[in-house]
Amino acid sequence: MRKQKRYGEEFKKKLVSLYHSGKTQAGLCREYGVSESSMARWIKQYSTIQTDSGEVLTARQVSELKKRNAQLEEENLILKKAIAIFTPHSGND
DSSP states (O other), X not given: OOOOOOOOHHHHHHHHHHHHTTOOHHHHHHHHTOOHHHHHHHHHHHOXXXXXXXXXXXXXXXXXXXXXXXXXXXXXXXXXXXXXHHSOOOTTO
C-alpha cells in the first residue's frame, strides 16, 4: 500500500505561483515529485482572479459566489411567483 504524501498550503501556493510565472505544469510535477492531478487541483484551488474593483478572489471564492448567486436567483423567482399568486387581480383584466 502506497502512503499518500501531504503537502502544506504554502508549498501548494508556491507551485501555483511558479506555474503562473511561466513554468509548465508537467515540468513542475517532475521537478517537485507531485502528481499532475494534484497540481491541476491546486491550480484550480489557489489561482486568483482580480475584479474590476481591484478585489482579488480565489477560484474557490468565485465558485462559492456562483452557487450563492444561483440560490438567490431561485429564491427571487419563488417570491415573484408567490406575489403573482397572492396579489388580487382586478376584474378589468
